[in-house]
Amino acid sequence: MTAPVVLVVGASRGIGLEFVRQYRADGARVLATHRTAADAERLQALGAEPLLLDVLDAAAIGALGRQLAGERLAVAVINAGIYGPRTQELVAPDAEAFDAVMHTNVLAAMRLIPVLAPALAPARGRLAVLSSRMGSVSLMQSSSGWLYRASKAALNSVLKAASIELGAQGIVCVALHPGWVRTDMGGAGADIEVADSVAGMRRVIAAADASRNGGFFNYDGEGLAW
Numbered sequence: 001m002t003a004p005v006v007l008v009v010g011a012s013r014g015i016g017l018e019f020v021r022q023y024r025a026d027g028a029r030v031l032a033t034h035r036t037a038a039d040a041e042r043l044q045a046l047g048a049e050p051l052l053l054d055v056l057d058a059a060a061i062g063a064l065g066r067q068l069a070g071e072r073l074a075v076a077v078i079n080a081g082i083y084g085p086r087t088q089e090l091v092a093p094d095a096e097a098f099d100a101v102m103h104t105n106v107l108a109a110m111r112l113i114p115v116l117a118p119a120l121a122p123a124r125g126r127l128a129v130l131s132s133r134m135g136s137v138s139l140m141q142s143s144s145g146w147l148y149r150a151s152k153a154a155l156n157s158v159l160k161a162a163s164i165e166l167g168a169q170g171i172v173c174v175a176l177h178p179g180w181v182r183t184d185m186g187g188a189g190a191d192i193e194v195a196d197s198v199a200g201m202r203r204v205i206a207a208a209d210a211s212r213n214g215g216f217f218n219y220d221g222e223g224l225a226w
Contacts (some may be wrong), residue, residue: 005059005073005123007031009055009112010080011048012039015130019077027076033064034201055080055108065115072123076116077206079130081105084147087182094148104156105151113162117171124170126205129159131175131216138225156226163214164169172208176201179187179223192219 004067011032019030024047026160032043033053040050051067054060075153084101085093109129111214120127133139135152156175178201179192202217207221216224 002169003027003029004075005031005071007033007068007073007077007116007119008048009033009053009078010034010130011043013192014197015178016077016079017042017204018194019064020046022195022198022202023075024048029074031071033080041158055112056103061108061115062112062180064112067116068119069114071119073116073119073125074123075128076114076120076127077130078109078129078206080108081130081151083145084151086145087147090143100146101147101151102154105148106154109155109158113158113166114219117166117169120166120171121169123165125172126208127166127171127173128201128205128208129155129173129175129179131155131159133177133218133224136206136216136224136226159216160214160226167213169200172210172213174204174208174212174214176204177216177218179219209215 006028008016008019011020012034020030023030030048031051032048033042034043034052035053043050053064082101082104084096132152134149135156137153160172166173178197181192181194181197184192197219204217204221215220218224218225
């Protein structure tokens with residue numbers, strides 16, 4: 001039996017690297033994007049196939065599409081993202097910070113999804129984007145990190161729109177909240193181990209069927225409001 005093929009975009013560390021580790025442990029063939037030679041070595045040590053990618057480079061994303069020609073992706077996880085300014089009040093971001101966060105968290109996904117779809121469709125695969133509960137408008141109770149919140153709300157919209165078109169091709173699309181995870185972004189004081197978060201999200205991805213297409217889910221499977 002052929003091993004399922006999984007792509008993890010943004011696999012150099014933290015949640016992305018843990019996705020690679022767990023999918024490899026289950027016997028999947030894993031394609032994993034990275035930005036440095038050291039990252040590539042780390043991924044190779046796990047048995048993954050490293051793919052050099054800067055998600056801010058449109059030409060590089062186009063090249064990734066060509067590299068994926070003929071692949072049948074069972075799962076694609078878009079994990080790349082940054083937090084940006086850690087504001088606690090309504091502090092206006094400068095143009096550089098705004099562009100960095102929105103380009104990484106939103107534009108990259110809008111460029112990647114059309115490129116990944118041809119490799120997902122033959123396997124009727126699952127597409128997951130790493131969002132955040134902070135991107136939920138209806139659940140919002142704080143203005144902290146409002147640029148990050150805006151970017152994740154926009155990413156949720158991107159995922160929902162993609163689900164309408166790609167669902168017709170048999171591709172199930174979901175947005176995932178990983179929880180507050182102990183990573184470089186989440187910090188040492190976060191309340192969830194990265195292995196637990198990823199194990200939960202993998203269960204959500206595995207259970208995702210047409211009825212969950214276009215949904216927003218917590219790492220433990222709870223449905224979240226937009």
